[in-house]
Amino acid sequence: MRWTRTMIATLRDDPQDAEIVSHKLLVRAGLVKKLSGGLYTFLPLGLRSLKKVERIVREEMDRAGAQEILMPALQPAELWQKSGRFGQMGKSMFTLKDRAEHIMALGPTHEEVVTDVVTNFLTSYKQLPCTVYQVQTKFRDEIRPRFGLMRSKEFIMKDAYSFDTSMDAANASYQAMYDAYTRIFARCGLAAHPVEADTGTIGGNHSHEFMVLAPSGEDGILHCQKCGYSANQERAERQCPPVRNGEKSAEPREKRSTPGAHTIDEAAASLGLPSDQMVKSLVYVADGKPLMVLVRGNDELCECKLRRLLGATSLEMADDETSAKFAGPIGSIGPMGVQIPVYADIGLQGARDVATGANEDGFHMVHVDLTADPDIKIAGWMDLVNVVAGDRCPRCGAELSIERGIEVGHVFKLGTKYTEKFNSVFLDENGKSQVMVMGCYGIGVTRTMQAVIEQSHDDNGIIWPATVAPFEVTILLLDPKDAAVSGVVDRLEHELQELGVDVFVDDREERPGVKFKDADLIGCPVRVVVGAKGLAKGGVEVKLRTGKDSDLVPADSAAAAIAAKVAELKAALNQ
RNA sequence: CGGAGCGUAGCGCAGCCUGGUAGCGCGUUUGGUUCGGGACCAAAAGGUCGAGGGUUCGAAUCCCUCCGCUCCGACCA
Numbered sequence: 237m238r239w240t241r242t243m244i245a246t247l248r249d250d251p252q253d254a255e256i257v258s259h260k261l262l263v264r265a266g267l268v269k270k271l272s273g274g275l276y277t278f279l280p281l282g283l284r285s286l287k288k289v290e291r292i293v294r295e296e297m298d299r300a301g302a303q304e305i306l307m308p309a310l311q312p313a314e315l316w317q318k319s320g321r322f323g324q325m326g327k328s329m330f331t332l333k334d335r336a337e338h339i340m341a342l343g344p345t346h347e348e349v350v351t352d353v354v355t356n357f358l359t360s361y362k363q364l365p366c367t368v369y370q371v372q373t374k375f376r377d378e379i380r381p382r383f384g385l386m387r388s389k390e391f392i393m394k395d396a397y398s399f400d401t402s403m404d405a406a407n408a409s410y411q412a413m414y415d416a417y418t419r420i421f422a423r424c425g426l427a428a429h430p431v432e433a434d435t436g437t438i439g440g441n442h443s444h445e446f447m448v449l450a451p452s453g454e455d456g457i458l459h460c461q462k463c464g465y466s467a468n469q470e471r472a473e474r475q476c477p478p479v480r481n482g483e484k485s486a487e488p489r490e491k492r493s494t495p496g497a498h499t500i501d502e503a504a505a506s507l508g509l510p511s512d513q514m515v516k517s518l519v520y521v522a523d524g525k526p527l528m529v530l531v532r533g534n535d536e537l538c539e540c541k542l543r544r545l546l547g548a549t550s551l552e553m554a555d556d557e558t559s560a561k562f563a564g565p566i567g568s569i570g571p572m573g574v575q576i577p578v579y580a581d582i583g584l585q586g587a588r589d590v591a592t593g594a595n596e597d598g599f600h601m602v603h604v605d606l607t608a609d610p611d612i613k614i615a616g617w618m619d620l621v622n623v624v625a626g627d628r629c630p631r632c633g634a635e636l637s638i639e640r641g642i643e644v645g646h647v648f649k650l651g652t653k654y655t656e657k658f659n660s661v662f663l664d665e666n667g668k669s670q671v672m673v674m675g676c677y678g679i680g681v682t683r684t685m686q687a688v689i690e691q692s693h694d695d696n697g698i699i700w701p702a703t704v705a706p707f708e709v710t711i712l713l714l715d716p717k718d719a720a721v722s723g724v725v726d727r728l729e730h731e732l733q734e735l736g737v738d739v740f741v742d743d744r745e746e747r748p749g750v751k752f753k754d755a756d757l758i759g760c761p762v763r764v765v766v767g768a769k770g771l772a773k774g775g776v777e778v779k780l781r782t783g784k785d786s787d788l789v790p791a792d793s794a795a796a797a798i799a800a801k802v803a804e805l806k807a808a809l810n811q
Numbered sequence: 812c813g814g815a816g817c818g819u820a821g822c823g824c825a826g827c828c829u830g831g832u833a834g835c836g837c838g839u840u841u842g843g844u845u846c847g848g849g850a851c852c853a854a855a856a857g858g859u860c861g862a863g864g865g866u867u868c869g870a871a872u873c874c875c876u877c878c879g880c881u882c883c884g885a886c887c888a
Contacts, residue, residue: 248837248849249823253881273880328886345888379812379886386888393888436887445888454887539885552885646888680888714847749848756848769847777847 237707239742242280246754256452258690259384261698265758267706274381274389281758282685284706284738286392289685290371292423292703293394300416302367302396307349309373313339315348319657324437324549330375342375347438347654347676350397355660358672361401364662365409369396371681383452385686386642392682398675399655401664406673410649413677417446417645420679423809424688425701428644431457432467434540438676440650446679447641448687457641458623462634470540473619474636475628476583479532479590480513487589487603489572494600498567500533503600507591515584515592515604517569519559519576522548526562528571530580530592530606530614531621538622542579545618564595572601577615580606585617644684650674698759699781702805707740709798710760712751714767716743724776724791725766731795737802756781761805762798766791780805 244266253270254260262268267282278286294304313331316322322329330342343349350368358366374393381388398409414430421428426448433445445468447457456469467473494506504511514533519526520542527546531537543551556566562576563569570592571578584590587606594601606612625638654660655672664670685704692699702708709732715721725741732739740760742751748767755763765777765786776794778801779786789797 245821245838247822252817252823255882270880374888376887380882380884382882387886391888395888438887543885550885643888678888683888712847747846747848747850749846749850752848754849765847767847 258686281706288704296416296420297369300412302369305368344376351654351658361664365400367398385682394679396677399672410675434470439653440648442649445643446645450690453640453642458636460629463632465631472623473630474623479587481589489603515590519554522551526576528578535621565597568593572611579616580614581620642687645679647677697757700759702761703809705760707760708738708802709762711741711764713743735799
C-alpha cells in the first residue's frame, strides 16, 4: 500500500480531547477518527491493526476447539426479560422499538441469545462439551465513555460461551479458554495478568480478568509478591488485623461531647482514640431502601462489594436529610437504636470497646460493644472494605501492593444461571434430563488494540509488536523523483509482497525529516529507508522501530533479509 | 445523573474581562528556493465564532435557555 493512496492524516499536535497517551497516539497516527463521544471510525491503518488482533483471537479460539458463529446484534427485549436482566442492564442497554412497537435491544452481550440458540441444538451429552464464539460489535450506553476506544458506546468484542455436562467438565472448558487468553495476549505483545475478579451483572461465582498494567487503567489490582495472589480491588480480600479494643473492655457505653468533630480523624482526636478504634457508620440507600453500614474508622467502604452482597441495582450514599431521618446527622451517625438494617464489616467482629457517632450533632459514644449492646442489631457481618496497599495478603499474610490495570479480557464460570432460566437441558447417558453448565468469556478487541499502544510506545510514537502492526514494514522513499531510487522501491515492495510481508511505502513528496517523524509515529516494526544517498553507499537501510542504528543491506538481497527479520519478530511473539 | 472545565478554519490556540473590520501557528492549494530527523519565501483557499433567544445603533465578546465535548465519581470488554 502507498501513503499517497491511503487515507491517513497524521497530526503534529495532541488532540485536545485526549487524555491518555494511547488515545493521543491513536488519533495522531491517523488510526481512528472520532465521530462523537464514544463512537469512532477506524481509518485504514487502524482497521488493519484491529483485523490483526481479531485474527489472532480467531486462531486461538479455533485452536481451543471453539466454533465461530455470528449472532444478531439486534435482539428482542423478551429474551432479556426471560433472564431477568432487562431491569438490571436496562440503563446501559440501548433499546428501541420496531414498527410493530416491539421493544428491541442492541446487544451489550449475548448470554441470552446464545443460550436460546444452543437450547435448540444441544440436546444430548454426546454433543457436549461445546464452545461457540463470535467477534461482533457490542453496544453499551456507557454512563461516561472515556479514553478513546477504552470505554466506548460501540466496540468490538469477542465473546465465547461454553456448555458442559457437569461442573468438572465446565472447569476444563474454562481452563481451555483461560489458556487461550494467555496465548492471545502474549501474541499481541501484551503482558496481561490474570486476576480474581468480581462477576458483576454477568453473574456466576468465579471469574478472572486479564489485566494490562498501566497507570491509566481504570481498575485497582492488589498483588502479593510472595505468593502471587492477584485480585481486582472490587473483590480483593485481606487478613484482617485484630480489632483494637480499649484497655478496659465492656464498660457501659458513654456519650461524650465532641464539638465540631464530623470526620473520623476529628472525632478520634477529640476522644483521644486511635482511628482504628473508631467505627465509621454510613447510611446508604439501596434500591430505595435505607440501610446502615459499619466499617473500621481507618477503612474505606467498597461500594461494589456492598452492592454485590445486597444484590442491589442502585446504591448511593444517603443525603443529609435521609441520614438524619433514620439515624443521625452525617458526621455523627451511630448504630444504636436505628430502625434500619445494619451491616458490619467482618473486621469489626469482636469489637467490644469502640467509638461511634451518637446520632446527635457534636456527640460521640465510647465503650460501644457491637455484639452485646442491646440497642445494636447487626443484620449481617460481611466483607465490605476496600483493600488497599499495605493490607495483608489473604493467603500468606505478606504485604499487598496495588497497581492500576486495563481489563482486556474476562472469563466467567456461570454455572446454571442462564441455562436454568432458559431450560437448557440435555439427556445424559442414562436418558436423564440435566441442565447444562455454562461459562462465558469476553475480550475487548478494540480495547486490546489500544492497550497495546498504551503499553508499547515512546516519545516519538507507537511501537507496534510485529503481530499486530498495521504493516510489518514501512519503506521510506526518500527521493521519489529519482528514477533509480523509485525503481528500487517498486521492486522491493513487490518482492516483499511476494514473500507475504505487509509492506507500506511512504511515497509522498515530503522532506526526509517529515517521513522519519511519521514513520516513528505510526510505529511499524521494520523501517526501510531507500534514498539516493543510501544507494550510493551500497544499499538500503534497515532499522527496527525498537533499535537505534540501521543496517545497510544490498538492494538485491534486501527483500529476503527483511522478510527473515519480520518472521523472526513475529515468531518471538507467537511461540 | 452529581461536581469541574471547554466549545472561534481540517488540527492546536489567541481574541471575550473593558461590545465596534475574524486573528495566529500547523495543515491544505499554487509558484519558487531547498532536501537524511517535523525547511524557507511569496501568493491563495478555507469561518452560520456550538444552537436559539434577549440586551444594544452594533454581540465571538454581556444576559438567559438548550446542545455537544472533556475531566473526577457510580457502570464495564
